[in-house]
Amino acid sequence: MEKKIINTPDAPAPIGPYSQAVQAGNLLFVSGQVPINPATGQLEATDISSEAQQVMKNLDAVLKQAGYSFADVVKTTIFLSDMSLFTAVNEVYGACFTGNFPARETVAVKGLPRGVNVEISMIAMKG
Numbered sequence: 359m360e361k362k363i364i365n366t367p368d369a370p371a372p373i374g375p376y377s378q379a380v381q382a383g384n385l386l387f388v389s390g391q392v393p394i395n396p397a398t399g400q401l402e403a404t405d406i407s408s409e410a411q412q413v414m415k416n417l418d419a420v421l422k423q424a425g426y427s428f429a430d431v432v433k434t435t436i437f438l439s440d441m442s443l444f445t446a447v448n449e450v451y452g453a454c455f456t457g458n459f460p461a462r463e464t465v466a467v468k469g470l471p472r473g474v475n476v477e478i479s480m481i482a483m484k485g
Contacts, residue, residue: 362381363377364377364378365423366378369416369423370395373472381424384483386480386483387480390437391417392471392472392477393410393412393475396419410446410447410450413477417478417480424482428454430483431481431482432483433462434451434480435478435480436451436462436463436465436477437476438467438476439466444464
């Protein structure tokens with residue numbers, strides 16, 4: 359099975375030795391996205407809801423670059439700086455899916471890159 363590296367300028371450039379996503383067969387492994395505006399490279403969100411919206415926008419851009427959509431997502435992991443943010447993030451996240459929700463876990467972590475409050479990674483599948 360050959361792996362294909364996925365990168366798009368419509369999501370933040372990786373800040374380390376990793377790819378935005380890797381496609382292996384019909385599976386797409388999307389690296390965690392944070393709420394950085396890819397056009398400016400800056401965190402412009404002013405609250406947790408706008409952070410979550412930017413994260414989902416970044417994830418959508420990576421999925422689309424590979425020919426996938428939120429409907430193809432089978433697994434997600436949500437990292438939060440504090441579990442008190444769960445409800446606000448869940449509201450934004452949930453609006454991106456229509457039924458047949460992916461499997462998921464949500465964890466609170468001590469810190470996230472660039473001091474953001476939310477990061478989300480995904481696995482998607484075609485066929």
